[in-house]
Amino acid sequence: MIQLVLATHNAHKVEELRRILGDALEGFELVGYEGPEPVEDGETFEENALIKARAACAFTGLPALADDSGISVDALDGAPGIHSARYAGTRDDADNVALLLQNLRGQPNRAAHFTCAAALVIPARPGSVGPDAPAEPSREFVELGIWHGTMLHEPTGANGFGYDPIFKPVGLSVSSAELRADEKNAISHRAKAFEAIMPVVRHELEP
Numbered sequence: 001m002i003q004l005v006l007a008t009h010n011a012h013k014v015e016e017l018r019r020i021l022g023d024a025l026e027g028f029e030l031v032g033y034e035g036p037e038p039v040e041d042g043e044t045f046e047e048n049a050l051i052k053a054r055a056a057c058a059f060t061g062l063p064a065l066a067d068d069s070g071i072s073v074d075a076l077d078g079a080p081g082i083h084s085a086r087y088a089g090t091r092d093d094a095d096n097v098a099l100l101l102q103n104l105r106g107q108p109n110r111a112a113h114f115t116c117a118a119a120l121v122i123p124a125r126p127g128s129v130g131p132d133a134p135a136e137p138s139r140e141f142v143e144l145g146i147w148h149g150t151m152l153h154e155p156t157g158a159n160g161f162g163y164d165p166i167f168k169p170v171g172l173s174v175s176s177a178e179l180r181a182d183e184k185n186a187i188s189h190r191a192k193a194f195e196a197i198m199p200v201v202r203h204e205l206e207p
Helices: 011-025 045-060 081-086 093-103 181-187 189-205
Strands: 002-006 028-031 064-073 111-122 139-151 167-169
Touching: 002 011, 002 045, 011 028, 011 181, 011 189, 045 064, 045 111, 045 139, 064 081, 064 189, 111 189, 139 189, 181 189
Parallel strands: 002 028, 002 064
Antiparallel strands: 064 111, 111 139, 139 167
C-alpha cells in the first residue's frame, strides 16, 4: 500500500476525497496531514495548491496531494477567485455569499465557474547509480477542474458549503447545494481535478 498525504487538517475533506475517488484509490492509502500550515501567497489556484502540497511533502517525506479552489464570476472580472474563502474578510460562508450577491445586484450577466487545482508533489530521492550519485529532484504536477454555471439571486438548498447555495451548474435546474453528495461528487470541479491527477499519481508512484 502506497501512502499519500492530503495536505489538509480537515478530516472530513479526507473522507470526501476518498468518496470522490473510490476505486481510483486502490493500492493507495490516503492519510491526513498533521504539520504546520504554510502561507498561501500564490497568485493562482495552481500556485497555492503547490504551496500546500510542498509543505506536506517536506514535513512528512511522503508524496503529497493538495488542492486549492474558488469561484470566479465573469461580471466581477473573475472575483472572488483565489480570495473566495476570505472574500468578506471573515472566512464565514454566509458573509461571503451575502457580499457576492450584493456585488452582483442589478447585474444581468450571472455567468461563473468554480475552479479546482489538484497538485501532486513527490519527494526527492537519492540517486540511483551509486552513493555519490546526485539526488533526483522532487517532482510536481498540477491538474485543473472547471465547473461552469450561473449565479442565482438568492441562496437555495441546504447541502454543500461555501458558494454552493447560489451556484447553479450548467445543465441543471437546481443549485449545487440542492444536490446529494454523490451527485455533486460526480460532476464538481474538485472531482474533475482529482480524477485528472490520479492517473499521474499511478504513473509516477506505482512500481
